[in-house]
Amino acid sequence: MDEIRLKIKRQDGPDELPYWEEFAVPYGPKMNVVMCLQAIQNDPVTVEGLPTTPVVWECSCLEEVCGSCTMIVNGKVRQSCSALVDQLEQPITLEPMTKFPVVRDLRVDRSKMFEALKEAGAWVTVDGYFDLGPGPRMAPADQQKAYHFSRCMVCGCCCEACPQYNSRSPFMGAFVMGQAFMFNTHPIGALEKEKRLDALMGVGGLGDCSNAQNCEKACPKNIPLTEAIARLGWDTTIHMIRKFLR
């Protein structure tokens, strides 16, 4: 094998129609998909020998911790940096994620994920710059649990694989549940637990989950998202009853 075949779904702009182009790049040992895209960038010529525009994509860390190079590789959503050519069937098909608006080629606009995090209050509020002293203690077991959720890189795999995440549904996505759960268990974050539960009982929250559980399977970081969803399901139940009674 001296060359790698790639089939890439391209789109010149947000409102343009997509089209396919095939490329062949020289093979090297231990290559990943990002390296293939870099080779195309250096010499943007299709297999027919026609010069074309370089393929647009995003990447940053190249070690599966930033999530920016997420795309659909051979039909499945994953990070292209950790998609190794030797483990992939050829031609390698690359497509942009389908659940987010395409900016150009393989680059999508995931800002609605950030909006969802804002909606759910997925942060710890620390007001002011003055020294507040040491933070509250956290049991090692809770730290361990939180660590799993802290690995979320907001890549969008959970949204892409979710049948409930689409243009007909306002669902915010499973990552939000993971983050809300993490901050609810954080000693300072817990102060705003009810605010988050309110948000998750609102539009696009837990009500839109249908337990297909693809999110957890698709998560490259193996975050226990379905556990977070179920635990929040319990918390919202209690919150809902308490809110009604008190």
Place this chain on the structure above:
Amino acid sequence: MAGRYDYFLLKRLQSLFGIFPLGAFLVVHFTFNSFVFGGAETFNLFVGASQGFPLIAFMEIGLIAVPLLVHTLLGLIIIYRGSVNLVPYTYYRNWMYILQRVTGFTALAFVVWHVWNTRLHAFFTGKHVTFAYMQQHFGPAWVKAFYIVGIMSAVFHLANGFATAMMTWGVTASKKSQLAMTMATWVITFFMGAWGLRILLAFTG
């Protein structure tokens, strides 16, 4: 914001209705139809007695018709808001996600037809369903086939719905408990399905 929690509350109501009263009714329905195992006479006596129950209209409308309508309408909204992506995500729960929607649909079609033939028939003609009527009703092969599909759909829909409701309400959060419910799904589907089909067999002979 007005109406902010509406969808969440309706979804919880739909989940609750699926178990009670609808799921509970299916068990009760199978239980009382088991009178057929005692023969034609026993079955006819039971139908006459239950239809003569003074509060039957309240129970049929309040505990079956209205919850079923709410459960169905929300089910249709859920189907509309969902999508199918079994290719390439061929995971167990994704299969169950699709099956739950498919069986919801087939069970609904069956229930409407079943209620028309066995309940509304009596309402319009003034004559209660009898063993003889049911035997005649089960005559054509397609009716039997439709009953088999309908019973199995309803039973699976209840069993799998029960497992997912446990997740929705947050009772089963761990992998172990969810796996236990998954196994319970198939045990319930198998035994309740066998029970339902055995009742059908008692009529068709």
